[in-house]
Amino acid sequence: MVEENNIDMFEKFKKWAVVGASPKKEKYGYKVFKTLVGRGFTVYPVHVAAKEIDGFKVYPNISSLPEIPEAIVLIIPPDKTLPVLEDMVKLNIRNVWFQPGSESDEAIEFCKKNDINFVAKACIMMDVSPENFRFEI
Template identity: 40%
Template sequence: MKRKTWAVVGATPRQNKYGYQIYRSLKLNGYTAYPVNPRYKEVDGDPCYESLSKLPVVPEVVDMVVSPTLGEAYVEEAAKLDVEFVWFQPGAESEELVEKARNLGLKVVYNTCIMLETEKRK
């Protein structure tokens, strides 16, 4: 993925969870990544943000690691911020949410995991 600035919605400090693993993988692979989760103050030693609007920059990609029900508000927020891409991790998407994201003008990636994609590029 050529886009280098990411937000990971659903990032968590719990190392056994995908939200943590995806966030850490992006960082280790040279991406600028911001954790977004209102439940935490910090993820992997970095400040965690309660919303996309609170980030210091507008990310190029928002990676969704939350249920479609929780994801809807983040999709709407991403569109308001003019984010280019929304990447739905497996299980974070629904047909309705993918369609909504597209209707809001977002480019959508789904049916693949960013960790697999970054490994393919090594």
């Protein structure tokens, strides 16, 4: 059974990939990445073009990660999410957080049909317990 918008479940994960991580400090891809790193989680930045973010190696896609994360945060346009979700199924990753603006009806339906737990229409930096995620950049 798919868990929809179960933020409490996502607060337990310690290994994350941030798809859409950015080396640009003003971008949410940077802020979310740094928030998770700052809380002590294992975090893999994913970006198609960047090579490094603050000394962290950046991966071009989730298939190239050195290990399977427990959850993925998407900070990409909605028309780019479906290929990532398809890769998640291939890699047996079953948890995704859609940062506001990255979700689409098609992506949500894909999650439901493929047993992917998801959070949508919630910001990972604002809508979870402060002791777990909030961190000033």
